[in-house]
Amino acid sequence: MSYTADEMMTVTAAHALRDQMTCFVGIGLPSEAANLARATHAPNLILIYESGTIGAKPGVLPLSIGDGILAETADSVVSVPEIFNYWLQSGRIDVGFLGAAQLDKFGNINTTVIGDDYADPRVRLPGAGGAPEIAAACREVIVVIRQSRRTFVDRVDFVTSVGFGDGPGSRQRLGLTGAGPSRVITDLGVLTPDPQTSELTLSGIYPGVSVADIKGRTGWDLRVSADLSELPAPSEPELTALRGLLATMPASKADRVPPAAAASAPVTARATEGAAR
């Protein structure tokens, strides 16, 4: 069964979640992966959205973090101050699942502005949302992001959410209670932080992708782990489940992913960076 780079990314991200984990879910790619995990190997995954829906069990993919289906299927619906103060800040959440516009080698995330001048940005992005405190307080953080030189930069233009800050020891100095990014999952492979330097290193690679490809789409001198492994291709049941989920929100998907990429361009042909975007 052929599959796209995006499908490989989403399935790999879903694999990172274990059953019965509590997972604070960002919208977009993280929400797709978390719902895929719940539909496949992790039926008791506890999905928590910043809209205050705890234990949401949507049968279809929500377009926003506040779709009615999340409230209707949740174990509990709490106010926004409560979700951030009582549930997130207090350290009750296992994993924060985030997207990013820009990411650097220490896993710091920018979703605020592109360009050097905050007052006169080249591109104005949506901003922080819940991400800074998710990145600070969840026991671990998983980032899902499509990889390119534009998104994978040496230093982010603006630190919206802290990964490992300036390197080892930063999180402790800042008093951030969670452990920080445990892995970054892209459309090419998986990066994990080096235990000594905190720098993101390539530790997993997808079938048909070369290390040179990945280095060419990284804006810093990417180190490769000695334990680099090839990750398994998505199984047929996983692809079927994912496509079923995506089919439940055709309007938004049509907007985000060009039909050519969505229509199963085989990964060996590398649907290319353009198609993935």
Add this chain to the structure above:
Amino acid sequence: MEGFTHLIPHAAGHEVIRQRRRDLTLVRMTPDIIYDQLIGAGCARKLVFSWAGNPGVGSLHRFRDAVEHAWPVPLEIEEHSHAGMANKYMAGASGLPFAILRGYRGTSLASQTAGVAEVVCPFTSERLTAVSALRPDVAVVHAQQADRLGNVQYWGITGVQKECVLASARSVVTVEEIVDVLDPRPGAVVLPSWAVSYVAVVPGGAHPSYALGYSARDNDFYVAWDAISRDRATFTAWLDEHVYHRPAGPAGPAGDAVLAGDTGTAR
């Protein structure tokens, strides 16, 4: 105006545009389509917010045009995280000058944003973040029901509206319907009539957002907004047709609900 994806007071926002209000400081955690419209219509001088996007779709093009190109007027911004904004409302609702959280530390937000400061816990010496209270002049929210006395009830995703109403000097609540008696509902928030300034009946007043039990989120409109708002001329034509030239009346199909007049003034 608050409403976390759910219960967003679109119709009330359109009335603000029709009245051609100017130089407003708009406050909202998640400015989405209605704030994009207010900003594009030139109503706002400043925006205090934590996430400005079209959820699940992409950019707010009118917001971006205002920040990047000062169109139609320059827009000053003060941005926070969601947790920061929620705590700023809580401080306002509590009558306190600031609230405390673990947040902002190590981010670039802390240095760009007014009203964020480090404090030391007097008991543990932990370094924490203080955020100044929000005290808006007016809160505008949408709810499912009010009773004839002006008590307001809403349920589903309840967001930060309670804190917003209690932090503000005055409040306007648009509701789907007036009922004789509010039936208790699991997870509902009830705002007593004496805590609310004005109630107006506006069925469908949240569209394209939704009111759980009354309407569904019009996701197709959120997706369609991307194309409408991308271009200044297309946006202006939309605004003319669907807001300025829309007289007071019942809710229309394209997010055109308008204020139908006060039915009850609660105090």
